[in-house]
Every structure is written in C-alpha cells, then in structure tokens.
Amino acid sequence: MVLAQLGGSISRAIQQMSNATIIDEKVLNECLNEITRALLQSDVQFKLVRDMQTNIKKIVNLDDLAAGHNKRKIIQQAIFNELCKMLDPGKPAFTPKKGKTSVVMFVGLQGKLCLHPHVGSGKTTTCTKYAYYHQKKGWKPALVCADTFRAGAFDQLKQNATKAKIPFYGSYMESDPVKIAVEGVERFKKENCDLIIVDTSGRHKQEAALFEEMRQVSEATKPDLVIFVMDSSIGQAAFDQAQAFKQSVAVGAVIVTKMDGHAKGGGALSAVAATKSPVIFIGTGEHMDEFEVFDVKPFVSRLLGMGDWSGFMDKIHEVVPMDQQPELLQKLSEGNFTLRIMYEQFQNILKMGPIGQVFSMLPGFSAELMPKGREKESQAKIKRYMTMMDSMTNEELDSSNPKLMNESRMMRIARGSGRHIREVMEMMEEYKRLAKIWSKMKGLKIPKKGEMSALSRNMNAQHMSKVLPPQMLKQIGGMGGLQNLMKQMGSTKDMMGMFGGGGDK
Numbered sequence: 001m002v003l004a005q006l007g008g009s010i011s012r013a014i015q016q017m018s019n020a021t022i023i024d025e026k027v028l029n030e031c032l033n034e035i036t037r038a039l040l041q042s043d044v045q046f047k048l049v050r051d052m053q054t055n056i057k058k059i060v061n062l063d064d065l066a067a068g069h070n071k072r073k074i075i076q077q078a079i080f081n082e083l084c085k086m087l088d089p090g091k092p093a094f095t096p097k098k099g100k101t102s103v104v105m106f107v108g109l110q111g112k113l114c115l116h117p118h119v120g121s122g123k124t125t126t127c128t129k130y131a132y133y134h135q136k137k138g139w140k141p142a143l144v145c146a147d148t149f150r151a152g153a154f155d156q157l158k159q160n161a162t163k164a165k166i167p168f169y170g171s172y173m174e175s176d177p178v179k180i181a182v183e184g185v186e187r188f189k190k191e192n193c194d195l196i197i198v199d200t201s202g203r204h205k206q207e208a209a210l211f212e213e214m215r216q217v218s219e220a221t222k223p224d225l226v227i228f229v230m231d232s233s234i235g236q237a238a239f240d241q242a243q244a245f246k247q248s249v250a251v252g253a254v255i256v257t258k259m260d261g262h263a264k265g266g267g268a269l270s271a272v273a274a275t276k277s278p279v280i281f282i283g284t285g286e287h288m289d290e291f292e293v294f295d296v297k298p299f300v301s302r303l304l305g306m307g308d309w310s311g312f313m314d315k316i317h318e319v320v321p322m323d324q325q326p327e328l329l330q331k332l333s334e335g336n337f338t339l340r341i342m343y344e345q346f347q348n349i350l351k352m353g354p355i356g357q358v359f360s361m362l363p364g365f366s367a368e369l370m371p372k373g374r375e376k377e378s379q380a381k382i383k384r385y386m387t388m389m390d391s392m393t394n395e396e397l398d399s400s401n402p403k404l405m406n407e408s409r410m411m412r413i414a415r416g417s418g419r420h421i422r423e424v425m426e427m428m429e430e431y432k433r434l435a436k437i438w439s440k441m442k443g444l445k446i447p448k449k450g451e452m453s454a455l456s457r458n459m460n461a462q463h464m465s466k467v468l469p470p471q472m473l474k475q476i477g478g479m480g481g482l483q484n485l486m487k488q489m490g491s492t493k494d495m496m497g498m499f500g501g502g503g504d505k
C-alpha cells in the first residue's frame with residue numbers, strides 16, 4: 001500500500017466513524033481496527049501498531065467523556081497525535097552548523113529484500129542530494145567516497161558531485177575504505193569545508209563484514225552524525241535492518257528514499273522506532289532537488305489528506321526569488337492571480353524545478369500541472385504557454401478577469417505566437433484552474449518565513465473552510481462545526497497544529 005493509500009484508508013475510517021450517530025466502544029473499535037489493518041498492510045511493524053491502538057484506547061475513555069464533549073474531535077486528535085508520536089522519537093537529530101566543520105557519515109544496506117536486489121537503497125544519490133541541499137543554502141559541502149566494494153560507486157559519486165559542483169574525494173586504486181575516509185575528511189577539513197559527507201559501502205560478501213567496516217570507518221572519522229538511508233520499499237525488513245546498523249554505529253538520523261515510488265512507506269515508521277532517531281529528509285525522485293525536509297506534523301497532516309500549509313509556505317520561500325516574494329504574496333493575498341503572475345511563476349519553475357512539489361502541498365490539490373515522470377513534457381508545455389503569453393498585451397497580462405480573453409483576442413495570440421487557438425484555450429483553462437486555487441489565499445495574512453504562527457493567528461473559520469478539503473469540512477460538521485471546533489480549541493494555533501501548519505519553525 002502506498003502511503004497516499006494508507007492516508008486514504010485512515011481518513012475513510014475516521015469519516016465512517018464520524019458518520020455514526022453515536023460513537024460508542026463498538027464504533028471506536030471498528031475505526032481503530034480499520035486503521036490497524038491499513039497500517040499493517042503498509043508494513044508498519046506489528047508491535048508499533050498494537051501500541052498505538054492501546055494508547056488511543058487509553059486516551060479516549062468514552063465513559064469518562066462528559067456529555068457535550070466533542071468525541072469525534074478527541075478521537076481524531078488522538079489518532080493524529082499517535083501517528084506523530086510513531087514518527088517522532090522525542091529528540092531531534094544533531095544539526096550541523098554552517099561555518100563549523102561537521103562530518104556526516106551515510107550508511108545503508110543494498111537491501112537484499114528489495115524488489116530489485118541489484119538496486120541500492122539510494123545512499124550515494126542521497127549523499128549528493130544532502131550536499132546539494134546545503135550548498136544551495138550557502139554551505140561548503142564535500143563528498144568522500146569510502147565505498148570500495150561496489151565497482152562504479154566512486155564513478156557515480158564523482159559524476160553526481162561534478163554535476164553539482166561539489167568537491168569530492170575517492171580512489172580507484174585504494175581498497176581500504178577506512179584509509180580513504182580518513183584522508184578525505186582530513187583534506188576537506190584543511191580546505192575549510194563545513195559539511196564533510198562520507199559515503200560508505202552498501203553491500204558486502206557478508207553482512208557481518210559490512211557492519212564491521214561501518215564500525216571502523218566511524219571510529220576513524222568520528223562523525224558528528226550518522227545517517228541511516230533506507231529504501232521505502234524494504235517493508236517489514238526495515239526494523240531489523242535499522243536495528244542492526246544502530247548496533248554497529250551510532251545512527252542519529254534516518255533518510256527514507258524513493259517515497260515517490262509504488263512502495264509501501266510504513267517501513268519508515270519502523271526505522272524510526274528501531275533507531276530511536278528521527279527521519280530528517282525524504283527522497284522523492286531521482287533528481288538532485290527531489291529531496292524534502294521531513295517534518296512530522298505536516299507529514300501526518302498530508303498523510304491524512306489534510307494538506308500542508310507550512311510545507312507549502314516553505315516551498316514558496318524556496319522557489320520564488322527573495323526579492324519577488326513580498327510582492328507575490330501581497331498579490332496573492334489580494335486574490336488577484338493574473339496571467340502575469342502565472343508567467344513569472346513559470347519563469348521560476350523553469351529555473352528552480354518542478355512546482356508540482358509546491359502544489360501537491362496545497363490542501364486537496366494534486367500535482368496535475370507537472371505529473372511525476374513527465375517533467376520534460378510539462379516543461380515543454382510551460383515554455384509553450386510562455387511563448388503564447390509573450391504575444392499578449394499588458395492589459396491582458398495584468399487582468400484577473402478571464403472574460404477579457406474573448407475569441408478574437410485568443411485568435412490574435414495564437415497567430416502572434418504561431419500556435420493553434422486550441423492551445424491558447426488550453427492555456428486559459430490552465431490559468432483558470434490555477435487562479436481558482438490561488439483565489440483561496442485571498443485575504444489571508446501571509447507570514448514571513450519563521451512566522452507560521454502569524455498565519456494561524458490570522459486564520460478565521462471563513463479562511464479555514466476555504467482551504468480545507470470539502471470532505472474534511474463535512475467531517476467536522478460544515479461551517480458550524482468548524483466554528484464550534486475553533487471556539488473549543490481556544491486558539492486557531494492549535495487548530496493549525498492539527499492541520500499541520502502550527503508553531504514557529
């Protein structure tokens with residue numbers, strides 16, 4: 001079961017429970033059993049699932065709930081909290097500091113239980129993604145290839161590093177991974193790199209030999225952080241594998257790769273439990289920038305189909321150039337999504353990568369504009385749209401009234417750009433679709449980065465109702481239910497917490 005399906009099953013179970021006129025023990029048990037089934041099917045370890053069920057039952061004591069309490073809300077919140085707890089080991093991972101040298105060692109198994117035994121966990125790719133992510137933020141990362149077992153590992157790292165313009169170290173001749181690791185770390189310390197990343201072997205003749213090698217590399221390089229890289233498709237094997245690494249080296253964080261694939265994602269939860277370390281990033285594709293910071297609450301919100309405002313805002317900050325941000329956010333909060341804004345955003349997309357990532361974070365919105373695996377086609381489409389928009393007048397670009405674009409205007413644009421009128425119409429449909437989504441931002445106070453709580457303070461039920469997916473709103477009991485809920489919760493901040501946007505970052 002893919003994670004999205006897991007989310008769907010859980011949401012359905014909650015929905016079914018909410019439809020019941022009276023929520024008694026039987027209804028609660030049915031709901032919990034449904035959720036348990038979904039989690040087990042997603043490869044979450046049995047013990048974790050059982051504990052979660054017990055905990056929810058403990059928190060939600062139906063008899064104790066005085067009449068008038070919102071049982072649904074309590075149960076829903078309990079499920080949300082328990083899922084968060086599963087993914088949050090309670091202590092944050094070591095975070096390297098810019099300008100201060102840190103050594104980060106990556107470990108992970110090739111994964112003989114993977115669907116494709118010849119494919120690695122994605123460790124080497126992830127090392128580069130991690131380096132690239134930090135480099136974009138002004139760090140001076142460097143890559144060391146201490147995988148001497150797999151022929152081609154150094155070439156792969158070299159290729160990736162060269163593409164991203166990140167210094168690297170490795171050897172075709174030397175067969176001692178410890179020696180290479182130490183030399184590489186020494187060299188980059190001298191060169192004042194602040195993030196020295198050591199990639200290690202993922203396969204060996206025997207697993208015991210691999211773990212011993214990890215122990216030696218770790219002892220010799222004294223990493224500040226050891227990151228366990230796990231393929232999201234390893235399933236139930238995740239717990240044992242993660243635990244085996246934890247016993248050899250001090251794993252401090254987890255990165256789950258291939259979250260874009262068709263794998264069951266539940267193993268991630270098990271890896272967290274086995275290593276008592278948080279997931280810090282997830283890999284969402286083969287490209288360098290398909291790498292996302294992992295935050296528990298927004299993730300669970302997204303999992304439950306509740307949308308992820310904070311991730312969305314972060315993406316805006318990442319994708320839109322700094323100097324354009326205030327202006328764009330201002331325009332959006334006025335609700336005027338013009339063709340010119342669309343044009344400017346297309347420019348950003350072409351510069352920065354798929355906006356599908358951004359839109360997929362909006363509540364109830366899937367990445368239709370840039371479907372996964374069809375990025376090239378989508379880019380060509382965007383370029384085509386931009387050529388057509390180049391033939392538009394300022395009046396047309398700055399209007400937010402789609403009625404302005406009558407047939408004769410569209411004919412002129414088609415002629416001017418050498419495209420068919422059908423294509424201009426298609427673009428206008430795309431514009432209307434985007435405008436509709438962005439119009440939900442109208443009147444919304446947009447926070448600066450790091451001011452998420454400002455957003456929540458300024459959210460009222462009206463805004464909330466606009467951005468929540470309709471099925472969710474129904475589940476809460478429509479506008480009235482939402483207002484009640486917000487009153488009961490005292491502040492909208494808690495509400496946003498529940499929907500994934502709460503708290504300062």
Ligand SMILES: Nc1nc2c(ncn2[C@@H]2O[C@H](COP(=O)(O)OP(=O)(O)OP(=O)(O)O)[C@@H](O)[C@H]2O)c(=O)[nH]1
Binds near residue numbers: 119202
């Ligand atoms: N779809 C998808 N593919 C990924 C992701 N991360 C890595 N890959 C692909 O997975 C394959 C294996 O990645 P590698 O980085 O070579 O794996 P490795 O773990 O270093 O391999 P070993 O050294 O053998 O352990 C490559 O084809 C990568 O492009 C991801 O997040 N999504």
